[in-house]
Structures are given as C-alpha cells and as structure tokens.
Amino acid sequence: MSTVAQKKGFLSVLWDYLTTVDHKKIAILYLISGGFFFLVGGIEAMIIRVQLAVPDNSFVSAGLYNELLTMHGTTMIFLAAMPLLFGFMNAVVPLQIGARDVAFPFLNSLGFWLFFFGGIFLNLSWFLGGAPDAGWTSYASLSLASEGHGIDFYVLGLQISGAGTLIAGINFLVTIINMRAPGMTYMRMPLFTWSSFVASALILFAFPPLTVGLFLMLFDRMFGAGFFDVSMGGNTIIWEHLFWIFGHPEVYILILPAFGIFSEIFATFSRKRLFGYAAMVFATVLIGFLGFMVWAHHMFTVGLGPTANAIFAVATMAIAVPTGVKIFNWMLTMWGGSIKFTTPMLYAVAFIPSFVAGGVTGVMLAAAAADYQYHDTYFVVAHFHYVIIGGVVLGLLAGTHFYWPKMFGTMLNETLGKITFWLFLIGFHGTFFIQHFLGLMGMPRRIWKFLPGQGLELPNLISTIGAFFMAVAVIVLLINIVITSVKNERVGNDPWGDGRTLEWAISSPPPFYNFKQLPLVRGLDPYWIEKMEGNTKMTPAEPIGDIHMPNNSFIPFVMSLGLFIAAFGAMYQVDWRASDGESFVWALPVLVIGMLITLGSMAVRSLKDDHGYHIHKEDLMEDEEGGRD
Amino acid sequence: MKNGLKKWRLLPLFTALAFILSGCGEPFLSTLQPAGEVAQKQYNLMILSTIIMVVVIIVVAIVYFIAITKYRRSKVGEDVIPKQVEGSHTLEILWTVIPIILVLVLAVPTVALTFELGDQAELEKTDEEGNRTALVVDVRANLYWWEFSYPDQGIVTGQELVVPTDQNVYFNVIASDVKHSFWIPAVGGKIDTNVDNMNTFYLNFDSEKSAEAGDLFYGKCAELCGPSHALMDFKVQTLSSDDFDSWVASMQEAAEAEQQEPDSDLAARGAEVFEEQSCIQCHAVSPGQGAGTSVGPNLATFGERTYVAGILDNRDSEDSQEENIKHWIRDADELKPGNKMGGYNEDDLSDEDLDALTEYLMGLKVYTE
Known part of the structure; x- marks a missing residue:
C-alpha cells in the first residue's frame, strides 16, 4: 500500500471505490450517488411544475403525474437528502472528533451499497411497468388498490435502502461514542458532530417503525395478508401511524445535520465561537426528543378526535421553542463577529430567513383547528419545501462549497458559487412563497391539473417560473464542479483561513489514515485554540506508532447485490395481481439465488478472519516528506 | 380572542x-x-x-x-x-x-x-316527537364522485350537495373504495373520509356570504386517491331554510312517485336507451334509491345540476349542458382518467341514441321546471 500519489487506471480506481472501507471515499460515493438522485428528483419536480404552469394542461397524463409526484418525494427524501447528509457525515465527523475512521468501516461500506442498490431498484420501476403512484406516504387504501408493481418497488426498494440507513446510523452512534480523540469530551464536540449524533439516534428509533410498516405492506401486497385491508378486518389508519412515527422524526433526521453544517459555517466565517454552545446542544437534543412526540399532527383530519388533536397541537408548537433558541444563537454568533461572505456563508445567512419562514408556517400548521383548512393543500407543500429546501438543501449546498476543499483538495469557484446561490435563492422563494396563498385559495396538493376559472392561474405560473431559476442554478453548480475538477488547483490544510475544528488541522484531502498522531483536544474549537497560541499543528496526544487499518472488501457490494437480485425474485414470484394469473417461473429461483448470494457473503465474512494491516512507524515517518496521499 | x-x-x-x-x-x-x-x-x-x-x-x-x-x-x-x-x-x-x-x-x-x-352534542338533540333536530347528511366518497344522502329525509343526491343556510349541518363521512377527504374550502376545514370508520363534523353556511358566492360553493377531494384525484370536485348549493324545506319536499315527492314521465318522444327513447345500455344498474334515477350502495351517482336531479361530473360547467351558454353531457358520455375516460364508467364511443352508442339519452338526462329534474 503505497501512500505516494500516482496515476491509476480507470478500472483500478473503480475497483478501489467498489471495495473501499475508507470513510472519506465512502463519503464521495454518497455524494455522487446522492447528487445523481438529486438530479433525478429535480427533473421530476420540473415536469410537475411544467404540468401545473397553465390550467387544464396535458403535458403528462394523470397516471404518470402521480408516479412523478410519488417518485419526486421518495427520491428527494430517501435517495438524495439523506445520502448527501451521510456523505458529509462520513467526510467530516471522523475528522472532527479526531478519529482514524468510523467504528465499523466494513458496515459503513455495507450501509452505502444497501442504500445504493435499494435506490437503483426503486428507480428501475420507471422501466419495468411503472413507478409507485400512491405518494411518498403511500397511504394504505390507495397503495393496496394500486395496480402493477409500482408499490412493490417502493416497498422492497425502501426496505433495502432503509436497512443501509439504519446500519449507517448505528455506525455513527458507535463512532461518536467510542472514537473521540483524547480530550474530546461530549461538550467539546463540534455542533455538526452533535447533530449527526442526535440524527443517528433518531434513525435508530425511527427506522424500525418504517421497516415494520413496509413489511406489513409487503405481506399485504404479495401474500394478501390483510393488515390494511378493511374488508378482512385490517385497518388503514395503522399504516398512517407507523408511517408518521417514522416520517416525522425523519424530517429532523434531515434538518439536524443541516443545522450542524450551518453552525460550523456561522462560527467559521464570523471568526467567533458558536454563541450559546451548551444551549445549542441542549436544543438539538430536545428537538430530537420532541420529534417523536408529534407525529399525529400529520393526521389532524383523520378523525382522531379533539383530545388527541389538541395534545399533538400543543406538543408540536413546543418544538418552536428550541428551534427559536437555535435561530437566535446563530444570529448572536454573527453579532460582534467579523463576517466574511463566502459562498457557504451566503447560504447560511440566507438560511435564517428562509427557515424562519418555514418554521412559522409550521407553528401555524400546528394549530389543529386551523390545520383543517391547511391540511393537504399547497400551503403544506409550501411549508415543507421552505423547511426542506430552505433548511436541508441550502445546508447541503453550503456544505458542498464548505467541505469541497476538504474532500477533494480543491476549491469550488466562488463567483460561480455565488451565481448559483442567487439564482437558487430567488428561484426557491419565487416557486414556493406564492404556494402558501395557492393553498389558502383552495388548491389541494397532489393534483394533476387545475381547471380554469378558480383564480389559480397566475400564482401557478409564477411558481413554475421560479422553478426554472432553481434548475438553472443547479446547472451552474454542475458547470462549477466540472471546471473546478479540471483546473484542480490544490489547497492547503485550512483553505478558508478561519477553520476552527480538527478537520482543518490536517491536509486536504487528508491522508487515508487521517491523523498520524491522534490530536490532543484542549477545548471547543481545538484547531482555533492552537492557532491562537501560534501553533500551526495540533498538539499530538501520542507518539508516532503503527496504525492499524482495515482491509478493503468487495463483500459489502456482493451482499447488497444479492438482496437486489432477491428483490426481483420476491416481487415477481407471487404475481396474483396480474389479470391473467400469469406467474413467472424464473422468479422463485432468482429469489433463492439472490438470498444465497447475500447469506453466502455473510458466511464468508463471518468465517474468514480479516485482521487488517498495519502502517508501520517507519513508513509514517517517511510520509512526513511525501506529503499527502 | x-x-x-x-x-x-x-x-x-x-x-x-x-x-x-x-x-x-x-x-x-x-x-x-x-x-x-x-x-x-x-x-x-x-x-x-x-x-x-x-x-x-x-x-x-x-x-x-x-x-x-x-x-x-x-x-x-x-x-x-x-x-x-x-x-x-x-x-x-x-x-x-x-x-x-x-x-x-x-x-x-x-x-x-x-x-x-x-x-357534536347537537346531534343528540331531539324534538317532542323524538326526531333529530339537526340536519344530517351522509357523505360517501367514491372514486371520483360524491354521494350525499339525507337519512332523516330519506332522499339522496350525487355530486351536488344541497344545504340550508344559517344552521349547522352535520356530515357523516366515509369512503367506499380508497381514502378521500371532504373539503369545502370557503365554508370550513376538511375531514378525511376513511375506509375504516365514519367521521362526523359540522359546517355552517352563512346566507349573506353564500349570496356573494352565487349560492354555489366548490367542494374538493383533498387526499390523493388515484389518477383523477384532481378532478374529484363537487358543488354545494345553498338555499334558505324555507327553500331547503320545499326542496326536500319535492325530493320526497319524487322519491315516492313511480317514475318521472319523459316530456317528449325523444326523451322517452332516451329512457329506453338508459335501460338498454344498463345505465340503470349503476345510476338510480329516483331520489329515494341507492343511498350507501350505488356504484354510480344518483341522477334524479341530473338535469338541474350546474356541472356535469363536477367539472364541466353547464352555465357557460344555453347549449353547454347538452354539449357537456355528450362530451362526458363519449370521453369520460379522457375527462376523468381511471373513472369507473368509462366512455361510450360510436360503436357502443349511436349518435341518435346519444341525442335521445342526452335529452332524457336533461329532463331529469325534481325541484325546478
């Protein structure tokens, strides 16, 4: 294992990435595949907006429209936002806590490949008879009535990628608990690490209900089990509860890491320590906790009765308090600082008003009696796009610019970055602000077309125009990425100049073993502390010694591939829904082969000892001059 | 406050x-x-x-x-x-x-x-004779159409809800296939029509405001229910208390009468077509039949409705009702994708029969002449 940079062939690079267990490379895999699905979801969104640009439009058919809206939501949440956040968590969290990798590098790779194959499986539905069409919430009565295999793709695809997410979440919990560098106490952890920690805990508790729900639906769809079939004594409301017990924490799983990214950016570009650090940590934990207590606010109109509605209304409003604490602490971080408006900082600064707008409509929606009017209208569409785009996507874009040099060793172009920022911001508000009013004016959500003469024409047209601004912004970002990669101007440890946390103390990108010597952490913002004392490097906490590293492995890829293959067999082997009763003879063997591949690779992993290898002290000493990997 | x-x-x-x-x-x-x-x-x-x-x-x-x-x-x-x-x-x-x-x-x-x-305490109140004082409407949501039946009055209508102003109207809502949601935006928030259980809530229609809105409100389905979710509209006609009572009386009278007599030969032929084409299997034409069970909307008041299928406006011009009915019968699949009726092309239904059927349907009236 040479640490000297050298030109490698395409195939060897590909093989390297297919087998890697290095958190930095897995981060890049998450970034690329999450970015790809983000583009897919974006194209779906653009088709939706084109269809709704004018009344009574027939750009797409009714059935296709429902598939588009379902896949837009599902893709953006499960296959774009979450993987992209995992990308940053992988890239940054081990560095921020001064670790050489995550706790379970093999599992890290497995988590990625499960997500990847689940996402590919779900999207193959487009080419294999039609995508799911019951909304990302897939409410049971509609999804059981849905013809074809769309919903089966949804159930199996999310089951596989959900397993990957759960694995990744557990991995980060263990990593953050166990792998912190000497001196890195909990209350010295950077906010991004804290929010990743809380989000991982939410994943641990939120994904099992989804898994259960998906299994019940799988049995209903494939074996006629009847959990949600009223005529057989089932109950569809149970699905709604299971889905939202997962679904509400899910939005905090998305937003908390974004909060973390912004916290780092505010502190960095204000050259000031995060204001009210302890309060921020407490607010993060409290949001995560309350996130589990409010799921029924998605179900105010289901008929749960005034008592349940009132309780969930008040619980939901309570979340506004810790969120407000965070907003004020961010503003006070800037207050008295020295603010530099780099591209990441622009996103962070724009995030505050955007997210406040989304937050206040959240409180309005929490008022149950008024929600009877808002529910399932474009007001809700506007609200969750304000929190998810205004919070999560701005956070992802900010993180992309902020951490790009740390991940790739080169800076994204600032001018193009600012062009993207302005186009995106204008487009975002143009698209979604007016949708609040569309909802109040009586436009339900998830509608394929609206008829003329209802006063909905102009706002819809404005909204569509806004969407095109966002599309152009994303194209500019892609151009920026290409130009930056071609130029490939290398940067040093701390390219922004104001880095505060451990990741900025090592080279960009870091060597594959991260820290030659584990750093000694002497307080919050450890690198800043060293810089203020005139040091250019962290004080080491240990002498140079051999470093134990894990071996690359192809097994996670094969294990996930097996489930991917098995899913096809499972889906086609019971085809009682097909009108002619046709069943596919190949399906059962495929299911068996797929499961054998997965179980076989699990057996290989269990039975074959893989002790990893050591980087020897002498090689590390040599690397001193060699520079980065 | x-x-x-x-x-x-x-x-x-x-x-x-x-x-x-x-x-x-x-x-x-x-x-x-x-x-x-x-x-x-x-x-x-x-x-x-x-x-x-x-x-x-x-x-x-x-x-x-x-x-x-x-x-x-x-x-x-x-x-x-x-x-x-x-x-x-x-x-x-x-x-x-x-x-x-x-x-x-x-x-x-x-x-x-x-x-x-x-x-919902008002629902329990009764007068001296033990009859419920509040007006109750049973709403049944179906794939892309709505049934409104008045259990205490023994009458039923489809697609157009008729309500009295300035009093609480209680709705018992349920869905017969997949989940929908019952919403009249200008008059109050929505409630889901579950497949599992019946939900109850009330609304109140203000007479002055109703007049401003032309005594006709738009109702919507607010829960994704399939391809034509967007088109699952209904209309709400508001009447003063007295007018509502006389509407109920005419409906009850029509429900008890044997059958409505077609006005013309063409309409009489249309009534035959209605039977020949088995329209009658899904669509009742008496305001007393089919509540809670029918596969298609009750057509007893079809000639009086302001819209065909909740989406085609009959008020645009004199001929628009006739055009709309024909358009709907021929192109129902295109107008509301996934609906249970489907369109009838020339092979299913000749142009002459369509004319007769349309004439018959336009004559289905209870309250107006």
Missing part, C-alpha cells in the same frame, strides 16, 4: 391583514373569504397565528439585519479577531421564555377551537 382589550390592540394589524388576504382567491373557493361560522373561526385563528408569527419575524429580522450589516469583515477590519463570547444566560432565558409565552397565546385558542369544532 375573548379578551376585549387584546382584540382592540390587535385591531389595526388584524384589519390590515384581513384586507390584504381577502384579495386572494374566489369567494366560492377561497379559505380567505370565509362563508360560514366554522370557516370564520378557523380564519380568525389563522390571522391570530399569522400576527404572532409576524411579530416573531420582525424581531428576527431586526437582529438579523443589524448583525449582517454591522459586523461585515469589510467594516470590522481584515485582521481583527473578535472576542470569543461563550454565550449569555440572560439572553438564553429571554429567548426561551418569550417564545413559550407566544406559543401559549396561540395554544389556548387552538385547543379551545379544536374542542369546539369537535363538539
């Missing part, structure tokens, strides 16, 4: 907001032009929450703009290292306590209104 003083203080803001918002949307559809007690109370709660939120936004905006203008690096100086402030307990307490108070100000009326709108 029972506190008079608080109301008075907020009055200017309230008026300004109400003024801005009332410009939004059409009176027959917009939640911002409430046309009944329920919608009005919900609207007031919306305005209260909006005011509180505007206050929050103003405070945030002030701090925000000072922070991002005053502390730019270009103003502060390139090499200045700001003081590394840890935080402030006073401020933390301040911005924890004030939001809690604001949330409480909103929570109290929210809880009160939620219970008020959930109150």
Whole structure:
C-alpha cells in the first residue's frame, strides 16, 4: 500500500471505490450517488411544475403525474437528502472528533451499497411497468388498490435502502461514542458532530417503525395478508401511524445535520465561537426528543378526535421553542463577529430567513383547528419545501462549497458559487412563497391539473417560473464542479483561513489514515485554540506508532447485490395481481439465488478472519516528506 | 380572542391583514373569504397565528439585519479577531421564555377551537316527537364522485350537495373504495373520509356570504386517491331554510312517485336507451334509491345540476349542458382518467341514441321546471 500519489487506471480506481472501507471515499460515493438522485428528483419536480404552469394542461397524463409526484418525494427524501447528509457525515465527523475512521468501516461500506442498490431498484420501476403512484406516504387504501408493481418497488426498494440507513446510523452512534480523540469530551464536540449524533439516534428509533410498516405492506401486497385491508378486518389508519412515527422524526433526521453544517459555517466565517454552545446542544437534543412526540399532527383530519388533536397541537408548537433558541444563537454568533461572505456563508445567512419562514408556517400548521383548512393543500407543500429546501438543501449546498476543499483538495469557484446561490435563492422563494396563498385559495396538493376559472392561474405560473431559476442554478453548480475538477488547483490544510475544528488541522484531502498522531483536544474549537497560541499543528496526544487499518472488501457490494437480485425474485414470484394469473417461473429461483448470494457473503465474512494491516512507524515517518496521499 | 382589550390592540394589524388576504382567491373557493361560522373561526385563528408569527419575524429580522450589516469583515477590519463570547444566560432565558409565552397565546385558542369544532352534542338533540333536530347528511366518497344522502329525509343526491343556510349541518363521512377527504374550502376545514370508520363534523353556511358566492360553493377531494384525484370536485348549493324545506319536499315527492314521465318522444327513447345500455344498474334515477350502495351517482336531479361530473360547467351558454353531457358520455375516460364508467364511443352508442339519452338526462329534474 503505497501512500505516494500516482496515476491509476480507470478500472483500478473503480475497483478501489467498489471495495473501499475508507470513510472519506465512502463519503464521495454518497455524494455522487446522492447528487445523481438529486438530479433525478429535480427533473421530476420540473415536469410537475411544467404540468401545473397553465390550467387544464396535458403535458403528462394523470397516471404518470402521480408516479412523478410519488417518485419526486421518495427520491428527494430517501435517495438524495439523506445520502448527501451521510456523505458529509462520513467526510467530516471522523475528522472532527479526531478519529482514524468510523467504528465499523466494513458496515459503513455495507450501509452505502444497501442504500445504493435499494435506490437503483426503486428507480428501475420507471422501466419495468411503472413507478409507485400512491405518494411518498403511500397511504394504505390507495397503495393496496394500486395496480402493477409500482408499490412493490417502493416497498422492497425502501426496505433495502432503509436497512443501509439504519446500519449507517448505528455506525455513527458507535463512532461518536467510542472514537473521540483524547480530550474530546461530549461538550467539546463540534455542533455538526452533535447533530449527526442526535440524527443517528433518531434513525435508530425511527427506522424500525418504517421497516415494520413496509413489511406489513409487503405481506399485504404479495401474500394478501390483510393488515390494511378493511374488508378482512385490517385497518388503514395503522399504516398512517407507523408511517408518521417514522416520517416525522425523519424530517429532523434531515434538518439536524443541516443545522450542524450551518453552525460550523456561522462560527467559521464570523471568526467567533458558536454563541450559546451548551444551549445549542441542549436544543438539538430536545428537538430530537420532541420529534417523536408529534407525529399525529400529520393526521389532524383523520378523525382522531379533539383530545388527541389538541395534545399533538400543543406538543408540536413546543418544538418552536428550541428551534427559536437555535435561530437566535446563530444570529448572536454573527453579532460582534467579523463576517466574511463566502459562498457557504451566503447560504447560511440566507438560511435564517428562509427557515424562519418555514418554521412559522409550521407553528401555524400546528394549530389543529386551523390545520383543517391547511391540511393537504399547497400551503403544506409550501411549508415543507421552505423547511426542506430552505433548511436541508441550502445546508447541503453550503456544505458542498464548505467541505469541497476538504474532500477533494480543491476549491469550488466562488463567483460561480455565488451565481448559483442567487439564482437558487430567488428561484426557491419565487416557486414556493406564492404556494402558501395557492393553498389558502383552495388548491389541494397532489393534483394533476387545475381547471380554469378558480383564480389559480397566475400564482401557478409564477411558481413554475421560479422553478426554472432553481434548475438553472443547479446547472451552474454542475458547470462549477466540472471546471473546478479540471483546473484542480490544490489547497492547503485550512483553505478558508478561519477553520476552527480538527478537520482543518490536517491536509486536504487528508491522508487515508487521517491523523498520524491522534490530536490532543484542549477545548471547543481545538484547531482555533492552537492557532491562537501560534501553533500551526495540533498538539499530538501520542507518539508516532503503527496504525492499524482495515482491509478493503468487495463483500459489502456482493451482499447488497444479492438482496437486489432477491428483490426481483420476491416481487415477481407471487404475481396474483396480474389479470391473467400469469406467474413467472424464473422468479422463485432468482429469489433463492439472490438470498444465497447475500447469506453466502455473510458466511464468508463471518468465517474468514480479516485482521487488517498495519502502517508501520517507519513508513509514517517517511510520509512526513511525501506529503499527502 | 375573548379578551376585549387584546382584540382592540390587535385591531389595526388584524384589519390590515384581513384586507390584504381577502384579495386572494374566489369567494366560492377561497379559505380567505370565509362563508360560514366554522370557516370564520378557523380564519380568525389563522390571522391570530399569522400576527404572532409576524411579530416573531420582525424581531428576527431586526437582529438579523443589524448583525449582517454591522459586523461585515469589510467594516470590522481584515485582521481583527473578535472576542470569543461563550454565550449569555440572560439572553438564553429571554429567548426561551418569550417564545413559550407566544406559543401559549396561540395554544389556548387552538385547543379551545379544536374542542369546539369537535363538539357534536347537537346531534343528540331531539324534538317532542323524538326526531333529530339537526340536519344530517351522509357523505360517501367514491372514486371520483360524491354521494350525499339525507337519512332523516330519506332522499339522496350525487355530486351536488344541497344545504340550508344559517344552521349547522352535520356530515357523516366515509369512503367506499380508497381514502378521500371532504373539503369545502370557503365554508370550513376538511375531514378525511376513511375506509375504516365514519367521521362526523359540522359546517355552517352563512346566507349573506353564500349570496356573494352565487349560492354555489366548490367542494374538493383533498387526499390523493388515484389518477383523477384532481378532478374529484363537487358543488354545494345553498338555499334558505324555507327553500331547503320545499326542496326536500319535492325530493320526497319524487322519491315516492313511480317514475318521472319523459316530456317528449325523444326523451322517452332516451329512457329506453338508459335501460338498454344498463345505465340503470349503476345510476338510480329516483331520489329515494341507492343511498350507501350505488356504484354510480344518483341522477334524479341530473338535469338541474350546474356541472356535469363536477367539472364541466353547464352555465357557460344555453347549449353547454347538452354539449357537456355528450362530451362526458363519449370521453369520460379522457375527462376523468381511471373513472369507473368509462366512455361510450360510436360503436357502443349511436349518435341518435346519444341525442335521445342526452335529452332524457336533461329532463331529469325534481325541484325546478
């Protein structure tokens, strides 16, 4: 294992990435595949907006429209936002806590490949008879009535990628608990690490209900089990509860890491320590906790009765308090600082008003009696796009610019970055602000077309125009990425100049073993502390010694591939829904082969000892001059 | 907002907001032009929450703009290292306590209104003869059409709900296939029509506001239910109490009568076509039949409806009703994809038969002549 940079062939690079267990490379895999699905979801969104640009439009058919809206939501949440956040968590969290990798590098790779194959499986539905069409919430009565295999793709695809997410979440919990560098106490952890920690805990508790729900639906769809079939004594409301017990924490799983990214950016570009650090940590934990207590606010109109509605209304409003604490602490971080408006900082600064707008409509929606009017209208569409785009996507874009040099060793172009920022911001508000009013004016959500003469024409047209601004912004970002990669101007440890946390103390990108010597952490913002004392490097906490590293492995890829293959067999082997009763003879063997591949690779992993290898002290000493990997 | 003083203080803001918002949307559809007690109370709660939120936004905006203008690096100086402030307990307490108070100000009326709108005690009230005093409508949502039956009156109609103004109307809602949601935006919030259980709520239609909306409100399905979810509209016709009573009387009379006599030969032929084509298997033509079980909407009042299938406006011109009916029968698949009836092309139904059928359907009237 040479640490000297050298030109490698395409195939060897590909093989390297297919087998890697290095958190930095897995981060890049998450970034690329999450970015790809983000583009897919974006194209779906653009088709939706084109269809709704004018009344009574027939750009797409009714059935296709429902598939588009379902896949837009599902893709953006499960296959774009979450993987992209995992990308940053992988890239940054081990560095921020001064670790050489995550706790379970093999599992890290497995988590990625499960997500990847689940996402590919779900999207193959487009080419294999039609995508799911019951909304990302897939409410049971509609999804059981849905013809074809769309919903089966949804159930199996999310089951596989959900397993990957759960694995990744557990991995980060263990990593953050166990792998912190000497001196890195909990209350010295950077906010991004804290929010990743809380989000991982939410994943641990939120994904099992989804898994259960998906299994019940799988049995209903494939074996006629009847959990949600009223005529057989089932109950569809149970699905709604299971889905939202997962679904509400899910939005905090998305937003908390974004909060973390912004916290780092505010502190960095204000050259000031995060204001009210302890309060921020407490607010993060409290949001995560309350996130589990409010799921029924998605179900105010289901008929749960005034008592349940009132309780969930008040619980939901309570979340506004810790969120407000965070907003004020961010503003006070800037207050008295020295603010530099780099591209990441622009996103962070724009995030505050955007997210406040989304937050206040959240409180309005929490008022149950008024929600009877808002529910399932474009007001809700506007609200969750304000929190998810205004919070999560701005956070992802900010993180992309902020951490790009740390991940790739080169800076994204600032001018193009600012062009993207302005186009995106204008487009975002143009698209979604007016949708609040569309909802109040009586436009339900998830509608394929609206008829003329209802006063909905102009706002819809404005909204569509806004969407095109966002599309152009994303194209500019892609151009920026290409130009930056071609130029490939290398940067040093701390390219922004104001880095505060451990990741900025090592080279960009870091060597594959991260820290030659584990750093000694002497307080919050450890690198800043060293810089203020005139040091250019962290004080080491240990002498140079051999470093134990894990071996690359192809097994996670094969294990996930097996489930991917098995899913096809499972889906086609019971085809009682097909009108002619046709069943596919190949399906059962495929299911068996797929499961054998997965179980076989699990057996290989269990039975074959893989002790990893050591980087020897002498090689590390040599690397001193060699520079980065 | 029972506190008079608080109301008075907020009055200017309230008026300004109400003024801005009332410009939004059409009176027959917009939640911002409430046309009944329920919608009005919900609207007031919306305005209260909006005011509180505007206050929050103003405070945030002030701090925000000072922070991002005053502390730019270009103003502060390139090499200045700001003081590394840890935080402030006073401020933390301040911005924890004030939001809690604001949330409480909103929570109290929210809880009160939620219970008020959930109150169904009036349903239990009876007069001396033991009859229920409140008007009850059973709403059944089906893939892309609505059935409204009046159990105490023994009558049923489809697609167009007829209600009296200025009294509470109770709705028992349920779905017969997949989940839908029953919503008349201008008159009040929605309630889901579950497949599992019946939900009950009430609305109140204000006579003056109804007049402003032309005595016709738009109703919507608010829960994704399949390809034609967007087109699952219904209409609500409001009548004064007296007119409503006479409407009920005519409906009951028609329900008891044997069959409506076609006006002309063409219509008589249309009645035959209606039987030949088995339309009658799904569509009852008597206002007393099919409640809770029929596969298609009851057509007893079809000739009186303002819309065909809830989406084709009959009021555009004199001929539009005839055109709409023919358009619907021929192209139902295209107009409402996935509907259970489907279109009838020339092979299924000749042009002559279509003319006759249309004439017959246009003559299906109960209340008007």
